[in-house]
Amino acid sequence: MGNYQNMQTTNQNVYGVNLKLLxxxxxxxxxxxxxxxxxxxxxITFFATHASIAKWGSDSGNYLSLLAIFFPxxxxxxxxxxxxxxxxxxxxxxxxxxxYRLYGKVLGTRIADILLSTVPTENPVLKPSVLRLHGISxxxxxxxxxxxxxxxxxxxxxxxxxxxxxxxxxxFANYIPGYSVSILGGLLGAVExxxxxxxxxxxxxxxxxxxxxxxxxxx
Amino acid sequence: xxRPVRDHEILSAVFAKMDVMAMTVAAGVLCSLLLFxxxxxxxxxxxxxxYPVGPxxxxxxxxxxxxxxxxxxxxxxxxxGFIGGALAGFAxxxxxxxxxxxxxxxxxxxAAELAD
Numbered sequence: 001m002g003n004y005q006n007m008q009t010t011n012q013n014v015y016g017v018n019l020k021l022l023x024x025x026x027x028x029x030x031x032x033x034x035x036x037x038x039x040x041x042x043x044i045t046f047f048a049t050h051a052s053i054a055k056w057g058s059d060s061g062n063y064l065s066l067l068a069i070f071f072p073x074x075x076x077x078x079x080x081x082x083x084x085x086x087x088x089x090x091x092x093x094x095x096x097x098x099x100y101r102l103y104g105k106v107l108g109t110r111i112a113d114i115l116l117s118t119v120p121t122e123n124p125v126l127k128p129s130v131l132r133l134h135g136i137s138x139x140x141x142x143x144x145x146x147x148x149x150x151x152x153x154x155x156x157x158x159x160x161x162x163x164x165x166x167x168x169x170x171x172f173a174n175y176i177p178g179y180s181v182s183i184l185g186g187l188l189g190a191v192e193x194x195x196x197x198x199x200x201x202x203x204x205x206x207x208x209x210x211x212x213x214x215x216x217x218x219x
Numbered sequence: 220x221x222r223p224v225r226d227h228e229i230l231s232a233v234f235a236k237m238d239v240m241a242m243t244v245a246a247g248v249l250c251s252l253l254l255f256x257x258x259x260x261x262x263x264x265x266x267x268x269x270y271p272v273g274p275x276x277x278x279x280x281x282x283x284x285x286x287x288x289x290x291x292x293x294x295x296x297x298x299x300g301f302i303g304g305a306l307a308g309f310a311x312x313x314x315x316x317x318x319x320x321x322x323x324x325x326x327x328x329x330a331a332e333l334a335d
Contacts, residue, residue, distance in 0.1 A: 018226050025233040032322065036314045040307070055281070063278070111232045128319075131235035171275060175260060204249050211241035 017109040025111070026104030030097040038093025042085035049081035066168060069160075070153065095145050102141035107134060130216050135205030139198035146197045147190035154186030234319060242312035243305045250304025251297045258293035 045067075052064050053076060068074045071087035107114055114134045150172075157166045163181040172189060173179045176196075179189035261273040273288035280286045283299045 018229065021226055021229050025229050028322070029233055032315065032318045035318055036311060040310060040314065051282075111229065129231045129235045131232075131237050168275070174264070175257065200249060200253070203252070204245050207248050208238070208241045208245035211244055212238045215238065215241065 022109065022111065026101060030100035030104065033100045034093040034097030037096035038089040041088040041092030045088035046081045046085040049076055049084055050078070052076055053078070053081075063168070069162075070156070095149060099141045099145045102144060103134075103137050106137040106140050130212055132212060133205035133208050135202040135209075138205055139201035142201050143194040143197040147194040150193050151186045151190040154181055154189065155183060157181050158183060158186075234323065236319070237312040237315045239309060239312040239316070243309040246308025246311070247301040247305030250307070251301035253304075254300030255293050255297040258288055258296050259290075261288055262290065262293070 049064060056062070064076050065074075067084060067087075070091075071084055073083045074080050074087065075083075104111070114132065114137075154169070157163050157169060158181065166181045169181050170179075176189045176192045179185050179192070257276065258273070261276060264272075266272055277286075277288045279296070280292075283296065285295045286292050286299060287295070
């Protein structure tokens with residue numbers, strides 16, 4: 001017991017927050033989010049590939065086959081669906097886990113104040129509280145990862161020498177004015193995509209929190 | 220203003236469950252708006268007469284019957300966007316809660332074994 005209290009004291013910062021526990025908590029949730037998003041993305045890729053094969057048979061590689069640019073070994077075949085699921089898990093899992101790490105960093109020691117919709121229970125394990133979302137932190141985290149993702153994807157198209165043939169990627173310019181498949185266009189697109197994702201996250205968090213507030217209003 | 224944060228508050232934040240209904244509706248609303256705006260953006264752009272508008276986005280009609288790059292299609296797309304987003308939000312929230320329950324179960328079993 002004495003050792004536990006010593007550990008608590010040494011791990012606390014000036015505001016009395018157990019930083020070791022806080023960091024472990026953020027790492028744990030990053031892992032959970034990575035697993036969640038990775039599994040969902042893998043399932044979607046797997047079933048989209050099979051749906052495409054079922055609908056169009058041998059002509060099914062129209063748009064989905066473009067994924068092979070980023071998913072080495074992928075093709076619109078039964079075997080390719082497994083390869084696609086693997087890469088989707090890796091990309092979505094990694095980017096989601098990184099997003100949560102960033103989200104946790106932005107929230108910092110305010111995590112308990114911001115994320116809980118109800119008074120924290122004495123037994124958080126068996127009687128969990130309901131999660132709230134912090135739109136600004138969420139927007140900063142997911143927006144940053146999306147922006148880096150767009151820039152890296154564009155840079156990859158430029159590096160492999162297929163920028164001029166990337167007509168589908170160039171269609172982003174319809175939604176992101178100034179975007180082009182070039183390093184400069186990728187940078188400009190990344191900044192604009194960050195802003196768009198930030199706004200989308202604010203909207204998501206606002207609607208989610210309003211419903212949580214309504215459903216868990218304490219009398 | 221900073222105040223001392225107790226350990227059980229941090230644990231509460233980690234193991235807080237996601238409200239499935241709220242995430243379902245929020246993701247549905249967001250996806251609905253995104254698909255509507257994606258269609259509307261193309262419709263509001265100046266294109267030469269008889270030039271096809273949004274041929275690539277129109278291909279979504281292969282998966283979403285009734286969808287098209289028109290104002291009616293944008294509304295149909297908003298409906299499908301809500302359904303698709305709601306399904307994704309529901310799955311994400313359920314899976315998030317499930318992974319936490321499973322992780323928690325593993326931790327409790329490990330702790331019980333260590334105690335023995």
